[in-house]
Amino acid sequence: MNNNYIEDEELEMKMNALSLEEWQKELVRKGEYEPEDFEEEDISDDDNYYHEDEDDFGYFDDEDE
Numbered sequence: 001m002n003n004n005y006i007e008d009e010e011l012e013m014k015m016n017a018l019s020l021e022e023w024q025k026e027l028v029r030k031g032e033y034e035p036e037d038f039e040e041e042d043i044s045d046d047d048n049y050y051h052e053d054e055d056d057f058g059y060f061d062d063e064d065e
Helices: 003-017 022-029
Strands: none
């Protein structure tokens, strides 16, 4: 069996696992991008996280102590 065939199959499996769209797959097949280049970033913004126990200035209330 040809190693290129195995590599192509592994690449296709990786692209499918990442749920790449067809245009993204074409760019990967051309060698312009890696499959991981299209992974979605974690856009959760922990810096803007507001906790219900914090007052308007970001300080914790002392009620629990």
